[in-house]
Amino acid sequence: MSLLRVEDLSVQFHDKDRRQEAVSHLSFEVCPGEIVGIVGESGSGKSTGMHAVLGLLPEKAEVACERILLDQREITPPDLKLADRKAVKAYERTMEAVRGNEIAMVFQDPLTYLNPTVKIGRQITETIRAHKKCSQKEALEHAEELLDLVGIRKASQRMRQYPFELSGGMRQRVVIAIALACEPKLLIADEPTTALDVTVQGQILELFKKISQEMGTAILFVSHDLGVIASLCRRVLVMQAGKLVEEGTVEDIFYEPRHPYTRKLLAQASKLQKLPENVKAGEPLLRIEHVSKFYTDIGYWKKQEKTEAVLDVSLQIGRGETYGLVGESGCGKSTLAKMVTGLLKPTAGRIVYEGEKKRLKYPIQMVFQDPYASLNPRMTIGDILEEPLLLNTEDSKEERLRKIEELLKLVGLTLEDAQKYPRAFSGGQRQRIGIARALILEPELLICDEPVSALDVSIQEQILSLLENIQKERGISYLFISHDLNVVKRISRKMGVMYAGSLVETGSTKEIYSDPWHPYTKALLSAVLVPDPWKARRKKGVLHTEEKKVEVPLGRGCPFAPRCGYAMACCFTGRPDWYQFEGRKIACFLYSEEHAGRRSGSMKMTSQI
């Protein structure tokens, strides 16, 4: 007996004279207590389908459905064109009772879901009281239980806080608590971990597992990330362009995919698991020496506060080399990138660039994260590409045109595209244009600040191989910044791990991935999800209760100490020095002489954790 049964669901959007089928003939069912994953690229109709089930789509969407059954009860949306007002109203009324009570939803971005001006406690109790008749006191008690269930300690204290006081993962826990308020039979989670950092993602996934086991809630988990699906779901639906192309158990889908699209998805995901080719690094091109950046709040009334965005970072990039920089959001990666390009001035330390184009004002160019914000919507592609040439070179009109054509070809576009405006292009194409713009002045070093984070997996791989080919052809160096460990592993030979503004470990990518030394690196790596259900299950799932907000003790102590499982007394009182062992450098007391003991020169250092 199934809990939710959807038969032949189609959704069409009318945009003036165009019609677009977002979901076509989707049928599936969910059994009680089951975790079902829905996977597909952006625009494949995953979210639209889920919204249609809950009746949350805007009026311009045309929903046609044979039948939707929830627990043998009919919740089929009426056809707006044929049905009379009464039927529509009756449907609205049933759905109001169903939403929250029987089916609850968790959205991608907890910050937009939670009301920023209302305290957490009230947001939960309001939901409880909207669906159940109970007193304020009972609701409060229930809310405390819920928060405890989703792993938030000191619930009564947390309930008096506003959403902005909590970290991203905590907010998502609160959203889950609200969703669970009425003990729904089905929980629809729409990319609930996409906006979170990897380590936090792992914890939230553990929480979902726990909920499904303890409460017997069925979960419909929508995600574009095969790793997430592999580690959580029992059954998987694969969607492409609004159609359900394959359905099966997680093992079937991952080990014996039948549909070519599923195979393609899996191949792309596993490609990211490969290591890059061995590129020999030349002499150093860029040296970053003890660079720091402080921001001071302009305070009129109170004392000025100093925030350290980047603290004492040193690294070196050789010619023709790709240096990967990983870290969670807010760790100072982008600030470092802007300092390297010269857009920001470092507060302390220096950046030495040895390239030949030093006479340019900005010899180091950059590829930006958001392909939708990095191109001026009011300029044609030709104008965008011509601008750096106009400002920095004495080229004639013909020469400029020739260079633009050459670069457009290099990134896989044509000269005809030069007359179009950015809105005519997709995200991947825009990112190609962004790369062309960065390359047009022939820089020797290119900073790629999360260049593929906003793209689908299939497009990610295309952009990464484009970057690799360009490197082979032109011998330029990259500083590749990403929060995605898979992407960094795929493209860089050398890498550094950043935490709260400072580097904690550097070395070759291969060594760091196979044998992480720093506790933080280890935490990061163990949180990476591989698109392989067996491997994912073998990983022991430890349910962490709650993550602490990153608090950097100003100038004192190791920034990771409060979160570190190996923290010693000295970790809280002093910052660790850099300890170097052959190619690897690490900032952790575990590798200090006092702790690891004095060694003879011939002894090899191994991981201490």
Added chain:
Amino acid sequence: MSKSKNTDKKIKGHLGKHRIRLSGVNRLFWAGLVLLTILMLLAVLVPAFSPYSHTKQSADIQNAVSTLSHPFGTDKFGRDIFVRVWYGTRISLTVGMGSALICGMIGILYGSIAGYWGGKTDLLMMRAADVIDAIPSLLYVILIMLVMGANVGSILFGICISGWIDLARIVRGEVQRLKMREFSMAARLAGAGAGRILWRHLLPNAAGPIIVNLTFMIPKAIFTEAFLSFVGVGISAPNASLGTLIQDARSQMQVYPFQMLYPILVLCILIFSMNLIGAGLEHYMRQMEEG
């Protein structure tokens, strides 16, 4: 070959869609523009070609009703109201357009500088603007009229003293928002200076709110002028703006209501046409942002 044909089609399709949007949305805009053009033509041509002058009095045709030779009739001094109304429209248009132009230039420049440089510059500039804005603009106009005499120039000057501040605030906000976007950072990396970034990257993207604000500034200025003339501190006799005409007719409102009706009608149509243009543009800009 086939590939290029394909892209040709795509380009054409793209442009075609664009055109449909232009004509469909802007019924408001075109209606406003046609009205305004007619008014402007009348305002220029009627005083120039009419056999009567707007100041010449004649005792024998006082308070005449509408005839063929005097379409709007004559006032208590026997002056032709038709000519006087269109002469007044001229003044109103000059004040409206002139103040929009001057306020537009000052506002965009001031707002851009404050928004782009930020920090202390921004703080000082915007606080200075606040101080100017704190005094009611009517007070400026009245004071300046007292000092510089009652003419179009002083009305314009008075309106412009504080008229640019709203626009400057809007421009500053837009510039602040847009300068953090990645494309302006990319422009900085390309070596563009502040002027180029503002002119090519930031202001074109802020064009929507700026243009809409400017078009609404015109009727506001026209209204201010008419109001001032009505309360008696505007254009001095024998010259007449729409506001003075209405004021003059007020004393005989119960006997000869048409003397008041015509200038009021023209003033209404003028402000209405400007508002139509503004609303049409606003609508169009919003569609552009979405599409």
